[in-house]
Amino acid sequence: MIEIDSVSKVFGSGATAFTALNDVSVTIRENEFFTLLGPSGCGKTTLLRTIAGFNAPSSGSVRLDGEDLVALPPYKRPVNTVFQNYALFPHMTVAENIGFGLDMLNRPKSEIKATVAEMLELVQMTPMADRRTSEISGGQQQRVALARALAPRPKVLLLDEPLSALDYKLRKGMQVELKRLQNETGITFVFVTHDQEEALSMSDRIAVMSNSRILQVGSPHDIYDHPAERFVAEFIGETNFLTGKIAGQEGETLRVALDVGGEIIARQPPGDPAGQAVTVAVRPEHAHFCAPDSAEATVTGEVSNVVYLGTDTHFHLVLSDGTPFALRLQNTPERAADAKLGDRVGIRVAPGVAQVLRD
Numbered sequence: 001m002i003e004i005d006s007v008s009k010v011f012g013s014g015a016t017a018f019t020a021l022n023d024v025s026v027t028i029r030e031n032e033f034f035t036l037l038g039p040s041g042c043g044k045t046t047l048l049r050t051i052a053g054f055n056a057p058s059s060g061s062v063r064l065d066g067e068d069l070v071a072l073p074p075y076k077r078p079v080n081t082v083f084q085n086y087a088l089f090p091h092m093t094v095a096e097n098i099g100f101g102l103d104m105l106n107r108p109k110s111e112i113k114a115t116v117a118e119m120l121e122l123v124q125m126t127p128m129a130d131r132r133t134s135e136i137s138g139g140q141q142q143r144v145a146l147a148r149a150l151a152p153r154p155k156v157l158l159l160d161e162p163l164s165a166l167d168y169k170l171r172k173g174m175q176v177e178l179k180r181l182q183n184e185t186g187i188t189f190v191f192v193t194h195d196q197e198e199a200l201s202m203s204d205r206i207a208v209m210s211n212s213r214i215l216q217v218g219s220p221h222d223i224y225d226h227p228a229e230r231f232v233a234e235f236i237g238e239t240n241f242l243t244g245k246i247a248g249q250e251g252e253t254l255r256v257a258l259d260v261g262g263e264i265i266a267r268q269p270p271g272d273p274a275g276q277a278v279t280v281a282v283r284p285e286h287a288h289f290c291a292p293d294s295a296e297a298t299v300t301g302e303v304s305n306v307v308y309l310g311t312d313t314h315f316h317l318v319l320s321d322g323t324p325f326a327l328r329l330q331n332t333p334e335r336a337a338d339a340k341l342g343d344r345v346g347i348r349v350a351p352g353v354a355q356v357l358r359d
Contacts, residue, residue, distance in 0.1 A: 001064065037199040090134035261299065270358065
């Protein structure tokens, strides 16, 4: 649906020039919920605004359904945007807000009426059609903004952190609503967020951005379980990092001799590692306890802290060389106490679960 090819965007010139996008290329599929994820200032909103037409790229091309968009102004693009502040008209009713864009497009009144009724039902706001948007809650305003953007039936809906102003419980509910709307309408959604959990729970694919570049694109499972670079592993979830040297290759995995002692079998990153010295990422829930003298033990350490969090327990350990290591186990009735403060324990990591990082 969207092809972004070698797009760069530079603001200013000379000594004050700032590169917001640096040679970014990505393809977004039809009917996909695609998320741009990264910290503030990484370029994700600039990329979204470039697709919308609010920013002209300094170089590169943007195509939508095969059509070059660079020369098209925003109002001629089959794209709508939902902003953080929703930009609703407080003096208008919910129904009038939803129909406003259709009215500006000179659609017939009968079509506007039918489409508004359809959108109200889609976002479950029919009982509030005649209320002014200044008289409804933040979550309801967000639904109205979505309905207004969906009413002209754009090919692509761009969402610039639309949930950031909502409280936690409402935000979780709207995540489910957004995914439902995308499934029901079949429209391509491009969603911008800095919230990792939000991205993982809604997206078909995620592009992780940092310093004006896209570092990795993949499914939520790929991004979380198989990060290619250290930034991706650190930004999404909690991760343990172990250093070592490549000792051999076994199919699609690498055998790494760890600096702390012992060996680990880990997945290869896309492309080849930069050299023999590598960093291995291990998620806390992918590690398990075993006896310290067991042949299964990948590494050994001492328990320095135990934190009970209801659904699971976090164990903080210190490995024999002083490296910190976190281990997380789900609390189930069948599970006995695994370790206590001060215990010396073995840590088992199954072959192929850990990930060698590209950098």
